[in-house]
Amino acid sequence: MSAESADLFRLLLDHLPDAMVVHQKGKILFANPAALQMFRASRLETLVGKDILALLHSQEQITVLTRLQRALRGKPTPPTEERLVRFDGSEFPAEITTHTITYQSAPAELVLLRDITAEKQDQTAVFNRERILQAAALISAFFLRQPDWESALRRSLETLALQAGVSRVYLYENLPAVKNEWLVRLRSEWAAAGLPLLRDATPHIQWSFREVGLRRWEQLLRADKPVAGTLDDFPKGEKPFLARKQTQSTAFLPIYTLGSTWGFLGLDDCTQPRAWSSGELEALRQTADVLGAALEHRQMTDELSEIQSRFHDLFEFTPLAITEQDFSRARQVLLDLRRAGVQDLHQHLQTHPDVKAAYFRSIRLVDANRAALQLYGARSKGELIARFSLIAPVENQLITPQELEAVLSGQMNFQKEVVNHTLNHATMHVDLRFVVLPGYEKDLSRVIVSTVDITQRVQAEASAQERQIRIQTLLQAIPDLMFVYSNQGVFLEAYAQNPEDLFVPIEHVIGKSLDEVLPPDQAAKSLDWIKKTLAKNQMQIWEYPLEIQGQTKYFESRVIPFDEHRVLAIIRNITERKASEIALKDAQTQLAQRVTELENRNRETAAMAEMINLLQISTDFDEALGIIEQFCVRLFPDMAGAFLDLDETHAQLRVRRTWNHPALIGETFQRNDCWAVRRGRSFISTDPETGPVCQHVGMPLPSSYLCVPILAQGQIVGLLHLQTPAEQPGLTPAQQQLAVHASEQIGLALSNLILREKLQRQAVHDDLTGLYNYSYMEGSLERELYLARTTSAPVSIIMLDLDHFKDLNTQFGHPRVNQFLRQFGRRLRQVVRAEDVPCRYGGDEFLVVLPHTDLNQAVELAETLRVQIRSLPIQSESAPTHFISASIGVACSQEHGLTIEELLEAVDRAVYQAKAQNDCVIIAPPRTLNP
Secondary structure (H helix, E strand, C coil): CCHHHHHHHHHHHHHCCCEEEEEECCEEEEECHHHHHHHCCCCHHHHCCCEHHHHECCCCHHHHHHHHHHHHCCCCCCCEEEEEECCCCCEEEEEEEEEEEEECCEEEEEEEEEECHHHHHHHHHHHHHHHHHHHHHHHHHHHHHCCCHHHHHHHHHHHHHHHHCCCEEEEEEEECCCCCCCEEEEEEEEECCCCCCHHHHCCCCEEECCCCCCHHHHHHHHCCCCEEEEHHHCCHHHHHHHHHCCCCEEEEEEEEECCEEEEEEEEEECCCCCCCCHHHHHHHHHHHHHHHHHHHHHHHHHHHHHHHHHHHHHHHHCCCEEEEEECHHHHHHHHHHHHCCCCCHHHHHHHCHHHHHHHHHCCEEEEECHHHHHHHCCCCHHHHHHCHHHHCCHHHCCCCHHHHHHHHHCCCEEEEEEEEECCCCCEEEEEEEEEECCCCCCCCCCEEEEEEECHHHHHHHHHHHHHHHHHHHHHHHCCCEEEEEECCCEEEEEECCCHHHCCCCHHHCCCCEHHHHCCHHHHHHHHHHHHHHHHHCCCEEEEEEEEECCEEEEEEEEEEECCCCEEEEEEEECHHHHHHHHHHHHHHHHHHHHHHHHHHHHHHHHHHHHHHHHHHHCCCHHHHHHHHHHHHHHHCCCCEEEEEEECCCCCEEEEEEEECCCCECCCEEEHHHCHHHHHCCCEEECCCCCCCCCCCECCCCCCEEEEEEEEECCEEEEEEEEEECCCCCCCCHHHHHHHHHHHHHHHHHHHHHHHHHHHHHHHHECCCCCCECHHHHHHHHHHHHHHHHHHCCCEEEEEEEECCHHHHHHHHCHHHHHHHHHHHHHHHHHHCCCCCEEEECCCCEEEEEEECCCHHHHHHHHHHHHHHHHCCEECCCCCCCEECCEEEEEEEHHHHCCCHHHHHHHHHHHHHHHHHHCCCEEECCCCCCCC
């Protein structure tokens, strides 16, 4: 081969569009650039030396190997289609042609390869388009033959899925949405076996394109463009929506009904990415149009059925009695009369009863609603149609010129009132309205007749004149004044049986206005009531006084709306009734006051009784004070107050309880500061600003106050003080009496309490010294020694014997000595501890029980007592001041015994020893045990 031929051959190989390889025994020796591009090899060395079977799909290798062997034996090998594998692992279909050649002086195989992927896709697209169009034809047939629309829809979706070779087909329906945004709802779907339904796979059955990130879809669909592609073809924001459905590729097309978007048809392939061809999409658009036509047909069918149902319901269930009648024969009777030369049909029918009867008999009843059956007393439509002639007897029927003209012209729309009968032979007046249905004007074969029972109205009109006469008679018999006013207050009519109640004679008020007859203020008020009556359209009642001939009279006016511009006023003289009402009101007021007083009295009596009962069972003075405070608050709730008692000296009053913050100068004051205590009886101040005021009353001054002394056994023991605030009325006589009564009861209760406390005190105390008596001492010592035996706690006793006590009575006298003993008792109580028990053991002997006290502590306390006694003087006008000493003995349970007898015996010996020395403290000698 020449060089020029070689270059030309090389140029041909490099630009040949089909791939070409040469191999010997399966090993590739040569490949052109088209082969490198087809297998996506980077350079020639990648292919050269490679086993040609490695470029074939595993399922194709045996078939190709057989063909190669046939080619090497010289057998013919026609072009075949095989699946090849690129270096990146992708597969593609190719047409392979094999030729036996000599390459480098040895037999070899020349293989020509042509990528037929596009041809295959075009063939598949055409095949799929034809199948989708076939599905559209089947769907159309389903909706034409299938009576169940929903069943036809489900079968259509399944057929489309099978014909289009997809995994899922579904319909979304458009719903009303805000801001011109599409809102869709899943209407129906079909899915292949093993694939979840959309209503289970997606979170929302109802959603908008924008909320799931499909704004671009909405824009395309609004432009009547389908949305289609594989998962990789869609933007990142749209992939989550497709991934939730497990979709590899999808097609989404709009469905139109009556020129608007009804919804959308969707197809998903969940097994492999699928590129939708324009032919497939156009076939799917035709299928969507078929579904839209079916939906539109269903909508129109449903609307027609609904209209028919509504018309039936309106006719059948309306409360108005309606019948359908055929006037075609009646119209023909009139036309025949007109052709026969009758000019005045109305007069002719009136004068020819037989013709009139023929006219009415020719009217046929076709249908009737339930209200008509009820009105005429028919049990069924058949009964009413069969007995229609009984409803409107000819002799009772009136034929109006209006009716005849309407029947002749075919424009039947008129009304008349006639007498009808029910099937039960009852007579009634009815109002009939005739309307011909549109389209039946030529023959009047369908005329709708509404019937209204107006028997009551006719009867009412018949009796109207009789009622008017009765009303006129009644007006003349009524004693009240009656006027008819215009809306401007002008007298239109007047009726007066008592002219003395008028400013102007009755014959002079007609035509006058209210301000011409009544005083100006009364005229203005009356006009306001007239306007209010007309505005509210209801009766207004009001009362007013008038000065007539120097006498005040009271009137009641009932203003009743007469019509839109007039009112009727019935005016009655109520002077006597008003006087009775005033007297009754006064009596009721007095009765109410009396009832209130009685209720207050009962309440106060109950509270008083409860207070007395509680005071009687109170155990001490403080408890009694709390009860007094509690019930004074209840008895005098609107007042401030205080309870005071006298101190031990009876010279000062002490505030013990207060309520509602009374104005007082302090907690204590002299008894003479209170007028009630000074006078020994109640003191009331009704005007503290000008009258005498007790000095214990503080600022601000109350409007009034009351002081009531509390008496116990004839002696003043306390004071009840009440105040009324400055801004309130003063104390009433009833309140004063209640306070006095309360004070008496409090005094009695306190007397009992004082007496009871005195008796209790006398039972355990010595009257003269105030110390505990021997009996109380004995019980206390027994109790403490019992505790000492059980707890080993020490108990000590101190016995005091006043030195030369008998000589004191002779020298100073019993009163001075008794005064000293009282002073001695107070001093002894002051020196001992709170838990100690000081007692009067005898006339001049005293004993102190010391719980939890050892001998040393007792001796220390005894020494203190000895010193304190030495400081107590006894005085007299006739003798110099004298200081008394005491001989003191001390004993303890730990050293002297655990019984009363043992301790008393020990301490008595100690006192006896101290008595020999005077003014000293002696400890009892220890107890000696007998062997």
